[in-house]
Amino acid sequence: MCIRDSCGTAQSPKDVTDTIAQAGLAAVRARAFITDSPKVLDNEIAAINQLLCTRCGECLKCPFDALSINENGRVVLDPLICTGCGYCTELCREGAVQIAGFTKSQLKAELEGVLEEGDVLGFVNSGISSLTCDNIGNSVLTYPSSVKLIKVPTCLIVDRDLVLHAFRHGASSVLFVEDPPDSPRAEVIYPLTVSHFEKLKEELGDSGKRIHFKKAYVPNIKGLAGTFTSLAREGEMIK
Ligand code: SF4
Numbered sequence: 001m002c003i004r005d006s007c008g009t010a011q012s013p014k015d016v017t018d019t020i021a022q023a024g025l026a027a028v029r030a031r032a033f034i035t036d037s038p039k040v041l042d043n044e045i046a047a048i049n050q051l052l053c054t055r056c057g058e059c060l061k062c063p064f065d066a067l068s069i070n071e072n073g074r075v076v077l078d079p080l081i082c083t084g085c086g087y088c089t090e091l092c093r094e095g096a097v098q099i100a101g102f103t104k105s106q107l108k109a110e111l112e113g114v115l116e117e118g119d120v121l122g123f124v125n126s127g128i129s130s131l132t133c134d135n136i137g138n139s140v141l142t143y144p145s146s147v148k149l150i151k152v153p154t155c156l157i158v159d160r161d162l163v164l165h166a167f168r169h170g171a172s173s174v175l176f177v178e179d180p181p182d183s184p185r186a187e188v189i190y191p192l193t194v195s196h197f198e199k200l201k202e203e204l205g206d207s208g209k210r211i212h213f214k215k216a217y218v219p220n221i222k223g224l225a226g227t228f229t230s231l232a233r234e235g236e237m238i239k
């Protein structure tokens with residue numbers, strides 16, 4: 001009997017790099033499980049600017065039901081429920097909702113600080129996707145230094161204005177790097193992110209050809225590094 005057959009949850013034979021990467025993810029999940037209780041309030045959640053809010057109610061489509069209307073007709077957030085996914089920032093046409101720590105002006109300033117002409121800008125989900133990027137750095141794999149990465153809670157907060165801002169500041173392409181739908185939270189967020197990306201691509205017309213989407217699994221560091229490298233090469237050609 002081979003080792004693989006004797007392990008109930010084994011997936012396939014893996015090389016050392018993939019095995020280390022997957023073990024890292026298991027450790028992260030175990031830590032999340034152990035520290036799951038008591039609930040610690042996350043700082044990176046939605047914040048509503050009541051001065052800008054027109055009370056249109058669009059944001060009540062929050063997929064986690066974290067938003068409601070109080071007795072005074074104000075939109076209020078339950079900070080214990082909000083996951084900081086950023087979907088409400090897409091729904092709100094007034095710019096009245098932002099994610100603390102990831103406001104549009106903060107993200108614009110961050111990309112202005114890192115971008116140079118011809119660079120590839122990756123917006124990376126701060127969960128599994130970010131871990132996958134870190135694992136590229138920890139492995140023998142590399143990718144060109146013209147790939148610049150910015151962490152976001154999810155790519156739902158990357159809107160048209162932000163993408164155009166990146167193009168104006170020299171980005172040859174913009175890549176959305178998202179977590180796969182392999183947790184209850186990600187199962188809700190992932191399809192929203194895909195449709196957000198497709199809508200954005202259509203809205204951007206010709207510039208839409210310069211935005212890309214990649215689902216990042218921790219074991220697939222080679223695939224992500226390959227995507228970074230091929231986009232960087234395309235950027236070199238149009239410099
Ligand atoms: S979508 Fe924006 S403007 Fe409309 S109720 Fe929500 S926060 Fe207010």
Ligand code: SF4
Pocket residue numbers: 045046062063064065066067077081082083084085086087088089
């Ligand atoms: S950030 Fe996500 S979970 Fe929080 S209120 Fe907005 S849509 Fe709901």
